[in-house]
Amino acid sequence: MVKRKLHRKRASAGAPPGTLVADPLSSPTAMDYITYDETGCTENASAEVGGLAKVVGKRAVTWINVVGLADIALIEALGKQFDLHRLALEDVINVHQRPKLEEYGAHLFIVTRMAADPASRETEQVSMFLCKGLLITFQERPGDVFEPVRERLRRGGGQIRKLGADYLAYALIDAVIDGYFPVLERRGEEVEHLEDLVVKKPRETLLSVIHETKRDLLDLRRAVWPQREMLSALMREEGDFIEDRTKIYLRDCYDHVIQLIDIIETYREICSGLVETYLSSLSNRMNEIMKVLTIMATVFIPLSFIAGLYGMNFDPRVSPWNMPELGWKYGYPYALTLMAAVAGGLMWWFWRRGWIGGSGDHD
């Protein structure tokens, strides 16, 4: 659980910056592109770097999407072809970047984190290079939240085909942000389940589960929070990569990130409350246990004492002062009655204090 947090930033510490070394666990690389303008849209599901030169620039906007980061050669070739900065490419490969925006002369470099699968607790890095008329995106694994955007590009409805690569970048980021809502829904259900458990069955392991959930929420927060800064930086961007009308859309997207953060914070607050509730339920259990012990012990201890008293062997034959009760006609009934009276009195006292027979004081 701890281990997953720690990632070396670079394959070999001290290597020169911009060294690209594939993570051996990377998915195999595939590349596709969609190129479009107002009049139409061409798609190629398995593109080659060699063929891109002919494609880019033909239509108004081209979106090249690389899935899987195992093929360093392909990525380097892409970088060469479109003049992508080596440091940015290194960040593409080292997939534990925080969301950020970096301006290089020839392009904007945007890193975001996508929650493609609500069932998974991991987020996936999506890197984007935004140039004029060209958007290159890199994903870690197949499977993404971009299908609706592709659909809109294919259908050509709305304004997506009329606007530039910056609007496409916005649409993708917006899809990424939207993708967190089902994830939070799932976390919300988990938190709700914990709320039930903490009241009904406060097991010893529950606290670890709560802390686990808190940590998941912290991870989510770490993935979402910097997107806010990234979007804010995009909105303030002063080069000509982002058009003003796209900025209005980015502001909308920014609002959604704030909503996400609000929800995450609420869940975290609930989890903190759950810890308190759990600890107090331990105290309550203890009180329950102690009450049972105290009632049993307190009722029977005097009774046993009385029994012990009349089990003493003082010799009644020596003097009439020695345990005359033993010789009474109703000695035994008297002793039993005494015991019942004591027990009854104590029970009544416990009942009045609210320890037995329903809750609350009975004063």
Add this chain to the structure above:
Amino acid sequence: MVKRKLHRKRASAGAPPGTLVADPLSSPTAMDYITYDETGCTENASAEVGGLAKVVGKRAVTWINVVGLADIALIEALGKQFDLHRLALEDVINVHQRPKLEEYGAHLFIVTRMAADPASRETEQVSMFLCKGLLITFQERPGDVFEPVRERLRRGGGQIRKLGADYLAYALIDAVIDGYFPVLERRGEEVEHLEDLVVKKPRETLLSVIHETKRDLLDLRRAVWPQREMLSALMREEGDFIEDRTKIYLRDCYDHVIQLIDIIETYREICSGLVETYLSSLSNRMNEIMKVLTIMATVFIPLSFIAGLYGMNFDPRVSPWNMPELGWKYGYPYALTLMAAVAGGLMWWFWRRGWIGGSGDHD
């Protein structure tokens, strides 16, 4: 309790921005308007979009109020007629926005949250489009806090009919802020009730109730806090939508929001104190229980021992060393006296320690 926090931002994730899809649970839509200037005030309780063109502009200010968000067509028609931005309209429909101010070229878009019903724990989104001489407001449900403003418009007293749409917007926001005070009064009563309970009847479920209340206060804070930023943005607004003399009134309104936040924070602080008090009352209960057990056990254990001692069967006939007390004339009274002395001594010791007979040490 958790679920209510989570709301999808959009009907279908990935849909193009500006897509208006009605929430199936929306209230049916009704529209009314009030148009007024210094000389008079015309009202129409059930207006049609078609007829608005003739109305707007006749008098100095027109206020169009749409209640219920089910009729997307009407809202779209309004948007078309008055050139409202689609992203803003989307935010009107998706009613879980935080209060905010957004400037579009042709209008200001203001979102605020209204607590129309002090009994409810939900707040309702009120969206406003402020244009020159025109204010369009959208509410989620019938029932609002604007009636006194309408009254003032009808009566024509004061300056409300002399000033522009910006002053009307101020008056509505002010009414919204005012509407939180009765809500807080109610929450205050709840907190007070919890304070009573925590001292007098600290049940096991109380902690959940306290956390529930804390969460309600957090929700309120989430609804109120951004109004501060929204008002502050309105006061700094540099276009010509807000006149300077209105800004003085907005500053007044801003003060009230600060007061609201102060009260909410005080309540949250009290609730945190209540958790501590509750936990300590559990410890106190435990101490009480343990004290009872300890007193009973500690008093009777030596008595039972003495009883057991004289219940031993050593044969006094074998030697005079074997349990001679059994043959004493006052053996039994001696044993009883011994027991009484031990019990009395222990009781006295407990009394001196302040465990019985009133509180405090008796040294």
Add this chain to the structure above:
Amino acid sequence: MVKRKLHRKRASAGAPPGTLVADPLSSPTAMDYITYDETGCTENASAEVGGLAKVVGKRAVTWINVVGLADIALIEALGKQFDLHRLALEDVINVHQRPKLEEYGAHLFIVTRMAADPASRETEQVSMFLCKGLLITFQERPGDVFEPVRERLRRGGGQIRKLGADYLAYALIDAVIDGYFPVLERRGEEVEHLEDLVVKKPRETLLSVIHETKRDLLDLRRAVWPQREMLSALMREEGDFIEDRTKIYLRDCYDHVIQLIDIIETYREICSGLVETYLSSLSNRMNEIMKVLTIMATVFIPLSFIAGLYGMNFDPRVSPWNMPELGWKYGYPYALTLMAAVAGGLMWWFWRRGWIGGSGDHD
């Protein structure tokens, strides 16, 4: 305790801003003025609005002081006469404002909060209108901290009569700030008393008292903290209401507010420590109780067992294996010695663990 925090901002929610409605609990209104310049000082302890026109402007500075806010007509007449803004007047009447500075064209409006009576937990709003050569102040109730300032005006020593209305405003604010020191002294004594109690007599109700005190300190903080901003705004004031040489005095006053806040924060920190100490003293009490129970039970349980052992009825006549001790000559002394040895051994063990006979381990 909770209720006192909550105050409706306005008599009727939704009323037009600037509506003056007297709180029915207001003190009756009285008005006095002092007008002075370097050469002399005229005082009138019960002034009328009508007569003010002749007074103001005759001498360099006039200070009009209104005590009690019941007479709305008088306050409105004052407002008309000296052109005071209606919103500011509304804030004068609604006496739960935070300290603040508001600039209106014709005057500065200053709100501060005065702790006139160290015994009371309430602070009182003092509102000031600072015009050129004129200072109008409003207090809620008779009784204030301004007497030394009046004395200095009458005596004419120092520079107070040589300087303008801004210096007078400073002198009053300074007196208000000074007035908090005796209040804090009192709170300090309370905190000290709580420190004593928490160690010596940690009753169940103590936690509520600590929280009460924390809340009082929070109230004080709420009254004092915004005075810092108010003074800082006065020092930055760029109109010509405040002269530069007065600003040096305001800086001095600002320093004192910082000192007040430091003291309040220290007290709040101490109170938080007291809660921890209280909770740990509960645990310590529990440990004490448990120790007594454990020692008593642990010592007597084996003794009772031994007594029970020799109370068994196995028949020694059947075989020499059956309880031969009962027939021993020194059987009873042997049993008593065995008991004493067991008890002594256990006592020694408890003593070595530091449970009895002074504190600490005795290893």
Add this chain to the structure above:
Amino acid sequence: MVKRKLHRKRASAGAPPGTLVADPLSSPTAMDYITYDETGCTENASAEVGGLAKVVGKRAVTWINVVGLADIALIEALGKQFDLHRLALEDVINVHQRPKLEEYGAHLFIVTRMAADPASRETEQVSMFLCKGLLITFQERPGDVFEPVRERLRRGGGQIRKLGADYLAYALIDAVIDGYFPVLERRGEEVEHLEDLVVKKPRETLLSVIHETKRDLLDLRRAVWPQREMLSALMREEGDFIEDRTKIYLRDCYDHVIQLIDIIETYREICSGLVETYLSSLSNRMNEIMKVLTIMATVFIPLSFIAGLYGMNFDPRVSPWNMPELGWKYGYPYALTLMAAVAGGLMWWFWRRGWIGGSGDHD
């Protein structure tokens, strides 16, 4: 402990600002000066105000040092002679100022706090007036950390005699800051001692001591933290009191203050951890006590039951079903064996759970 925090700012509340009233507990006043330039250094250990006029200005820099604040007349005369602002002089007398920098036209007024004696928990106010070629310092009591600076002035080594009064002021502030390091060393030893105690002998009073130490650290923080702002203000000072090359030295001094704050924060953090450790050690003690009780009770309760069983008086003569064990030949050994087996079994079970015989589970 609480009281020491609270100091009236002024002898009589409401007195005019700049009123100098000596604290009756002030040390008697003495004055000395050192005047120096590159060529030499003249010292006078008991100077008179009257003679200063002839001294100041003769050599490049004069340092007048006033020790003890009882002699108001002398301080006022000094103020007159060198045109020191009355408000600043008031702050000199009222020795509970926070460190600060105030610019007056003719001089800078610097307040710092000195920890002259590592054994004391109090800090002492040092006030400085920095004019061109003249530095006047005021200390509360004899005894300071300036001796090394005086030595350097006398010896004339280094650059201290070549540079101006601003460098002298820096040298003194630097000595003041340096003086906190031995104080922190002492606090560090205390904290270390507490760490030992909390693990080895967690007495009931320990928590108060920890809180006391936390409060001492808070006091230190209050004395040190504002020095950071003061130094930062000195470095940004834009008049010509501070030369640029002195500012480099001040930056060095600023770094040391940051180091001090870091250390204080670390100690505070450790103290917070100690509270947790203390509370958990209470719980551990309780667990220990309960374990002893439980083991003793649990082992002996069944044994006592067996003993009680065979102490019953059912009459074996009535039927062979009635307590035939009593008549067995090996009845008593059988009973003893049964008891030993039960006790052994329970001991084994406790051992397996890790309650006895070393720590940890023995599964």
Add this chain to the structure above:
Amino acid sequence: MVKRKLHRKRASAGAPPGTLVADPLSSPTAMDYITYDETGCTENASAEVGGLAKVVGKRAVTWINVVGLADIALIEALGKQFDLHRLALEDVINVHQRPKLEEYGAHLFIVTRMAADPASRETEQVSMFLCKGLLITFQERPGDVFEPVRERLRRGGGQIRKLGADYLAYALIDAVIDGYFPVLERRGEEVEHLEDLVVKKPRETLLSVIHETKRDLLDLRRAVWPQREMLSALMREEGDFIEDRTKIYLRDCYDHVIQLIDIIETYREICSGLVETYLSSLSNRMNEIMKVLTIMATVFIPLSFIAGLYGMNFDPRVSPWNMPELGWKYGYPYALTLMAAVAGGLMWWFWRRGWIGGSGDHD
């Protein structure tokens, strides 16, 4: 553990600034240099100050590296030769500086902290003087993380030999930052181990270990956090020491520092959770112990009472009311059955409450 935090800033408090006094524990000093340009690279593993004049300036960049700070004379000679500011040299010697950037006229002075050995809990100060074409670095001890940079300089691959001293400084800082990742990996393993222990074997000493780890993390945070500011200052540097293209690399480095801080914060959060888990595991243990006691006591107390009851000595011969059970034919079996029934009933009740036989309620 506490002591290590506290370091005197200067050998003798009050010494003139810029006094260089070697720490007696310093490592002996050695000096080496590498001088390089695009065409080649010359290395000298044991250089003398005297020979440096001939070396520096021959090739584009020279890197002088001093290891061990015992030889003050050498350091002073270096300082003289290259005009290094005395205050900076003092900071080189006093090795407990926080990472920082200081601009002096002739050079930038950079302090960073290196974690050369992941096994150690100490970090080592690395000081750098960045001049035009010259970088002088000082380390405390032999052993560093710079070997890969030296390798790159020797191999001449990449761009390191083409760029200036600023790029070299970047490369070294980058190596320092990279060096923290293995340290964090180790800390992560420790935290993971603690997580295991806290659930499985919550010993009394564990809390101290957790606090120890928290403090180690705090130390790391103190070493890493200011590097962020230092890098940010380097990126904003407006002199001509840092070229623009190097700033892009520094931004990359800055990102890695942010990642480090994120990881440290996560570990600290986990540790805080561990404290809660530990405390709750104490409560759980207590509950377990109490449950055992309660079950044993509660089951056997009534049984013992029954045994005691029939051990009473009421004389059945006196009347048929006196303990007739003793004379019953099946009196003893009846008593045993009664006991078994009571014990069974209680066991069933405990089982239903989930106290025995697996977890959870059995209602």
